[in-house]
Amino acid sequence: MMAELVLMRNFDRSNSHTISSYRSAGGYAAWEKAKTLEPAAITDEVKKSNLRGLGGAGFPTGMKWSFIPKTHTGPVYLVVNADEGEPGTFKDRYLLERDPHALIEGMLITARAIRSALGFVYIRGEYVEPWRRFSAAVKEAYEARLLGDGFDVVVHRGAGAYICGEETGLLSSLEGKKGWPKIKPPFPAIKGAFGQPTIVNNVETLCCVPPIIERGAAWFAGLGTKTQGGTRMYSVSGRVKKPGVYETSVSITLRQLIELAGGVSGTGRLKAVVPGGGSAAILTADEIDVTMDVDGCKNAGTMIGSAGVIVMDESVSIPEALLVLARFYAHESCGQCTPCRESTGWIEKMVHRIVDGHGRKDDLDTILDVAKRGGGTTICAFYDGAIGPYISYVEKFRGEFEALCRP
Amino acid sequence: MTIARVEFSSEQLAEVRRLQGLYPDTRGALLPVLHMAQDTFGYVSLEVEAYVAGLFGLSPAHVHEVVTFYTLYFQQPKGRHVVAVCHNLSCHLAGAQDILRHLEARLGVQRGATTEDGRVTLQAVECLCACEAAPMMQVDDRYEMNLTPDKCDRILRDLR
Numbered sequence: 001m002m003a004e005l006v007l008m009r010n011f012d013r014s015n016s017h018t019i020s021s022y023r024s025a026g027g028y029a030a031w032e033k034a035k036t037l038e039p040a041a042i043t044d045e046v047k048k049s050n051l052r053g054l055g056g057a058g059f060p061t062g063m064k065w066s067f068i069p070k071t072h073t074g075p076v077y078l079v080v081n082a083d084e085g086e087p088g089t090f091k092d093r094y095l096l097e098r099d100p101h102a103l104i105e106g107m108l109i110t111a112r113a114i115r116s117a118l119g120f121v122y123i124r125g126e127y128v129e130p131w132r133r134f135s136a137a138v139k140e141a142y143e144a145r146l147l148g149d150g151f152d153v154v155v156h157r158g159a160g161a162y163i164c165g166e167e168t169g170l171l172s173s174l175e176g177k178k179g180w181p182k183i184k185p186p187f188p189a190i191k192g193a194f195g196q197p198t199i200v201n202n203v204e205t206l207c208c209v210p211p212i213i214e215r216g217a218a219w220f221a222g223l224g225t226k227t228q229g230g231t232r233m234y235s236v237s238g239r240v241k242k243p244g245v246y247e248t249s250v251s252i253t254l255r256q257l258i259e260l261a262g263g264v265s266g267t268g269r270l271k272a273v274v275p276g277g278g279s280a281a282i283l284t285a286d287e288i289d290v291t292m293d294v295d296g297c298k299n300a301g302t303m304i305g306s307a308g309v310i311v312m313d314e315s316v317s318i319p320e321a322l323l324v325l326a327r328f329y330a331h332e333s334c335g336q337c338t339p340c341r342e343s344t345g346w347i348e349k350m351v352h353r354i355v356d357g358h359g360r361k362d363d364l365d366t367i368l369d370v371a372k373r374g375g376g377t378t379i380c381a382f383y384d385g386a387i388g389p390y391i392s393y394v395e396k397f398r399g400e401f402e403a404l405c406r407p
Numbered sequence: 408m409t410i411a412r413v414e415f416s417s418e419q420l421a422e423v424r425r426l427q428g429l430y431p432d433t434r435g436a437l438l439p440v441l442h443m444a445q446d447t448f449g450y451v452s453l454e455v456e457a458y459v460a461g462l463f464g465l466s467p468a469h470v471h472e473v474v475t476f477y478t479l480y481f482q483q484p485k486g487r488h489v490v491a492v493c494h495n496l497s498c499h500l501a502g503a504q505d506i507l508r509h510l511e512a513r514l515g516v517q518r519g520a521t522t523e524d525g526r527v528t529l530q531a532v533e534c535l536c537a538c539e540a541a542p543m544m545q546v547d548d549r550y551e552m553n554l555t556p557d558k559c560d561r562i563l564r565d566l567r
Contacts, residue, residue, distance in 0.1 A: 075431065087495045087534040118431075125442075125479045126491075126535055128548040154429045159438050160478030162533065176430075176437030176463075178476035194431040237497040237538035244539045278496055278534070308538070310496055324499045328533050334476075 006211050006223070006231050007204060008247045011098045017133050019140040022101035028146065030210035034109040037213075042113035046209065048217035050229030055081050055165070055202030056277065056305045057381070058228075058294035067189035068114050068197045077198040078111050078119040079174065079188075080206060082134075083158055083165040085124055087278030087328065088308030091233035091245050092203040096123065096130035099207065100137035104146070104153070106206030109213055111151045114199050118152050122170050125158040162332040166380045167200040169334065180336050181380035204233060224250040228293045236261040238274075238311040250293035254283065257292060258311060266313035272397070273312065276305030278325050279385030281392035282318075303388070318397040319355050319404055322389060326351045329386040339374035340383035346370065347390055359405040364394055413448060413458045423462055434463060437473060441480055450481040478532070486521040486528035488566045490514075491545040494531045497538035506542045507531055509556045513563060527566060 010016045010025050022028070034042055047062030068076055080103065084092040095103060107119050121138075123131045135155050141147045161179045163169040168182040171193045192198025208230055212220045221229035228250050234257055237243045241262030248260065254275055264270045270285040275292065281302040283290065290300040297304040312321065330348040335341045350367055353359045371390040374383055394401055415423065423440055427433035440459055441451060448455050451474050453467070460467040474480045490510065494503045507518055514522050514529055521528040537543045540552030551562055 084536045085534060086536075088497055088538050089534075090536045090538055093536055124536075125477070126545060129550070156435075157439060157442060158477075159442065159480060161476060173438065174435060175432065176434035176473070178473050194435070196431070235538060237541060238500045243497075243541070274496070310500070310538070312500065316500060321496060321499070324494070324496050328495055331533060 004223070004231070005247055006220075007095065007099075007102075007207050007233055008245070010102070011094065016098050017100055017137060019101055019137065019144060022099070022105075026214075027101055027210075028105055030214040031105050031108045031146070034112055034213050037112075039113045039115055042109060042213065045217045046113070046212055049208075049212045049220040050217075050224060050227065051205065051208050051212060051220065052228050052294050053202055054204040054208070054232055054307070056086065056279075058304065061201065061205055061208075064189065064201075065110070065114050065199055067187065068199065069190065072197055075118065075196045076114055076116040077193045077196055078107060078114060078116040079167075079171065079193055079198055079200045080107065080119065080121040080203060081165065081167060081170055081200055082121055082123040082127070082130075082203045083170055084127070084203075084306075085162045085165045086306040086308055087325070088235060088237055088274060088310040089277050089306040090235045090237075091307070093127060093130050094233070094245055095203050095207055096127065096134045100134045101141070102207045102210060103134070103203055104137060104141050106209040107153065108146065108151060109209050110199070110201065110206060116199070117150060118154070120154045120156050120174055120193065122156050122158060122164070122174055124164075125160045131155065131157055161334075162328075163334040163380075163382060166382060169380065170200065171198065178334070180334055181382070183379055225291065225293045225296070227295050232307055234292065235306075235308045236311070237309070239264055239266040239313040239316065240311045241265045250291070252292050254288040254290050254292055254309070257309060258288065261309075261311075264311060264313050267315050269314040271312045271314045271316055272318065274308070274310040274389075276303045277308035278310075278328065279303075279388050280305050281388040282396060284396055302392070305385075317355075318393055318400050319351065322393040323348070323351045323355050325386075325389045325393075329382075333382065333386075337378040337383070339377045340386070343370050343374050343383070344386055347386075354401055354404050357404060357406075359401075361402055361405045361407075363405065364398060364401055367394055413452075413454050415443075415447065415462075419443065419447065420462075427463075434465065437463060437465075437470070438477075441470075441474065445480060450484050452482070484521075484525075486526055488526060488547055489528045489530065489545075490563075490566075491530040491532040491535070492518075493533070493535045493537070493541070493543055493545075495534035495538075497534075498541040498543060501541035503531075503542040506544070506554050506556070506559060510559055510563075513560065527563070 051061045164179040169179040173179040188198045326348040329344040333344040371387040426436035456470040460470040518531040
């Protein structure tokens with residue numbers, strides 16, 4: 001079931017984080033090849049590979065790059081979103097620590113495609129060790145003159161805020177402001193960091209770029225489904241026997257992925273699974289034959305998001321699990337839009353009351369009503385993410401919530 | 408806790424200028440410089456905010472708005488060590504609340520507080536993205552994974 005490793009190919013090499021190890025495994029050959037290609041040819045190759053953003057939104061990467069205005073003559077920035085924070089996701093931490101040069105090579109190639117001379121890597125503030133590892137790799141790349149010769153990289157540390165993983169919140173933060181998302185349009189490709197056209201890509205997404213250039217779009221596209229190429233790194237945690245990060249084709253089913261992670265632990269009987277990070281709608285035990293690509297999950301009424309899979313066995317209390325997430329959303333709402341700021345707070349209070357045994361049965365309809373009314377009314381996707389769990393946990397496990405409510 | 412005079416050394420000021428030069432607008436260096444300020448002065452007091460604001464030509468109110476938005480900037484003195492236990496979903500499923508209660512009992516403080524001797528600030532925090540090793544916590548710069556009460560005790564013993 002394990003597909004060929006594309007992203008994790010170097011993880012088991014000794015000192016895989018160093019430039020000498022990366023080079024001895026053929027690293028930076030894709031960059032040499034990319035230097036002989038026209039920028040538009042690089043973008044075309046990535047378009048044909050069917051690479052889709054692996055940070056959460058699943059937007060076609062090559063298409064995103066092509067939104068940079070052709071007539072623009074000023075600076076263009078490449079920003080790497082390494083603000084990993086989606087509950088249940090830990091893949092970018094592995095890439096930053098174990099294969100930082102793959103990201104640098106992906107940035108070099110991407111920068112050529114979008115004609116950028118300056119890149120920023122925004123790493124979440126809590127990731128101190130990944131930040132040190134990646135900074136050391138950047139230093140090596142400067143010494144090897146891979147960087148500093150037409151493309152520079154600034155490594156930027158965040159300071160603790162989930163919302164900065166949202167791409168325009170990230171840009172606000174990079175500009176030295178609180179991480180408030182910005183109204184779109186204009187999209188970052190038109191007006192992004194410091195007011196200039198900017199491409200924001202996730203770590204894992206950019207790590208796919210060197211193999212695509214080296215081995216070709218057709219090969220990469222062939223690893224996945226019709227609408228999404230490649231493999232991806234699934235973060236699997238919760239009640240499984242072997243939690244960890246698993247790289248496999250995006251055509252794998254959730255059932256197969258759970259088996260890959262050793263099967264269900266705890267009682268051994270599956271109750272529910274979060275397929276794509278905390279903000280994805282929950283799936284019940286009989287909904288796990290979904291394929292784990294962007295469209296497979298979308299068609300099943302949930303989302304693959306960041307591919308953070310959280311498994312719950314029969315002993316897990318779904319209302320308690322929702323309370324954990326509701327507290328998270330209330331804490332992390334940036335406060336800019338009223339529906340999100342108010343609803344996340346009040347829904348946490350209501351779920352708390354239910355879990356404490358003081359809930360009323362009509363609280364459940366109130367939660368659903370509040371959640372559904374707010375969807376699509378806010379500046380960014382944060383609240384649309386929050387209502388994924390609010391609605392799905394209550395609708396799919398209503399009996400469990402009602403059992404806790406006062407008669 | 409006494410704080411040194413709120414002023415960077417000449418080397419630090421050179422570093423501030425270097426950081427400011429990395430961004431198309433100097434303001435981009437605000438978060439990194441606030442990290443530096445916290446490392447130097449212990450926490451980001453109103454006085455520190457005003458000092459940093461001066462280095463950027465920003466109003467202190469702007470810096471205050473930034474400092475209060477992010478969780479990693481402390482506006483009050485913190486312990487010599489910060490123990491931040493993840494209590495998001497995967498860690499919750501692995502017993503994070505038991506770990507938190509154990510640490511509260513051992514340290515004699517509630518989450519969010521600092522021990523009287525100023526040794527440890529205990530926090531409950533959102534997902535630190537090490538869910539494969541739940542329950543886990545961050546102790547200063549390091550991630551401590553696959554926690555048990557015994558392991559927590561050993562970690563606490565080593566914090567001076």
